[in-house]
Amino acid sequence: MQCTYPLQLQTFRNLLKACIAQRDLITGKILHALYFKSLIPPSTYLSNHFTLLYSKCGSLHNAQTSFHLTQYPNVFSYNTLINAYAKHSLIHIARRVFDEIPQPDIVSYNTLIAAYADRGECGPTLRLFEEVRELRLGLDGFTLSGVITACGDDVGLVRQLHCFVVVCGHDCYASVNNAVLACYSRKGFLSEARRVFREMGEGGGRDEVSWNAMIVACGQHREGMEAVGLFREMVRRGLKVDMFTMASVLTAFTCVKDLVGGRQFHGMMIKSGFHGNSHVGSGLIDLYSKCAGSMVECRKVFEEITAPDLVLWNTMISGFSLYEDLSEDGLWCFREMQRNGFRPDDCSFVCVTSACSNLSSPSLGKQVHALAIKSDVPYNRVSVNNALVAMYSKCGNVHDARRVFDTMPEHNTVSLNSMIAGYAQHGVEVESLRLFELMLEKDIAPNSITFIAVLSACVHTGKVEEGQKYFNMMKERFCIEPEAEHYSCMIDLLGRAGKLKEAERIIETMPFNPGSIEWATLLGACRKHGNVELAVKAANEFLRLEPYNAAPYVMLSNMYASAARWEEAATVKRLMRERGVKKKPGCSWIEIDKKVHVFVAEDTSHPMIKEIHVYMGKMLKKMKQAGYVPDIRWALVKDEEVEPDERERRLLYHSEKLAVAFGLISTEEGVPILVVKNLRICGDCHNAVKLISALTGREITVRDTHRFHCFKEGHCSCRDYW
């Protein structure tokens, strides 16, 4: 560029302003170079604005340089730098810069408060707030909205702050009211959120952000129609609709599981040019992954996005890990994301950890855990630790789960829920209930998921009275309305304990239409207690709802068979055949040296099948000496004519036994092993594995569809109650 006239300070000012407004980094850099070559005396104003430009364009390094080249930095310079660091989540450095300011002003405080608020750090924010008040710096709407956002988890505190806002007359700021509104909604107080929205009124500061916040609030409270109504009203009034609005409406569709409405909205967005936006795309992917039952549409949406961001990747990972059989794609996505230059954040780790839980792969889980520690993501975040607790217990290791739990700097409801559920699945009901008591002592509020965990702890150990106590406590003391799942727990609890009539009564009297899950639960209980008559009823109800599910046919025919009612057993089987219902083949898998080995019954495809058979043969001898009697009732024979010897042989080749045997010969003495089965463990295998654990001195864990069975020294953690 050839300049005929010397450039003046004013020229730079104007050009730079334009660059900042346009986020034009390239022209800005040229301007910066020209400024150095020019004869203009050093200007703090210009330097500051160069720093600001770099900060806004996400160029932290240049912002730092520009700051250090500022000869006479003022508060503005420092504030801009703080903001640049905060945007890159470098809060510690931001804090250090703040501490270096000779005389921080209210903007310095506001900037730092906002940075802490973004990360939900309530403590430091409140301390800064105190300082502001002591120093009488003149707090404003920025300060208050920041403080309220930071304390969003504590409604009590937010209520106090809200009062303060009103008393001091700060309720004319939209930002403050919007923060209050969002907080009330997040914490479940829709009517209060509505009140704030209403009272803001037309002239009283209500802006587009308020509308967006209100749409989200409706979504959070399953008021899909109201959310869409608000959106229509916005359009009608000619208010500015942006990607936030779009994403908010999408959330509402997702929350009410309205896939059809969501699709229509998607179509509308394509017309108005919002598709291709990463922010909106995340909302779409969330909708399709949660409501469409597959990831097919998500992939399509993803490919349309012009500039995918970290959240979009995270949403994809999260979508894959909603599905057990797609969780490997979730891991692939996690790697792909990094290949595309994105550094995983805490949320990525939460999603990918949950994929590992689904895969029941302790080795992958540990790798992810290690990676989280090594990466400088704030892996200490409660959410990441919660996910790790869930992962370790779902991968069969409740001790490691507890270790993570114990080293966490703080716990919230989800942490307790994960740990309580972990113990419940492993049948350590004492610990579950102890943690629940601890939760109450520490004033961590239980939610409806807590009670599912607590009730299932009672289910797995047959603690009927306790279960009933907690069921009542939930309604009476905590005002949590029991959902269908809680009733299922109660049916399970009573049914398994042999109180079949009472279980049936729950189905009859509960305030929901009983679904297949409730009948299946009752059916399972009937099988356990050999009540054929009730089983017939439960199976019929189940079949009415799900005619193509094989489970009730199989269960019923087995029950008829064991009651020697052969004809009826044959009828059920014939019906099943006629309807073309196929039984899900049982399979078990085990991970050895990071490789998963899958077995089905009578499997001969495994390369080491010979060794496995030899081992099983030897083991069978030892087991028989120790008093093992094969329980041929569990032999899955298609034909009743099969000889007892043959049945015994088939029992020996059940998938879980094969997997256990393979695990034992492939690992060192004393190493615990984990086998996962896609159906419930068979009764004969349960007996056999108990003995095997005693004979080999190994700890053998089998996870079936229901719970964990940890076999040790001849006993199972379920104490044979399953």
Next chain:
DNA sequence: CTAGGGTTAG
């Protein structure tokens, strides 16, 4: 110079 609403998460 600073903000509020928001997609992902347990």
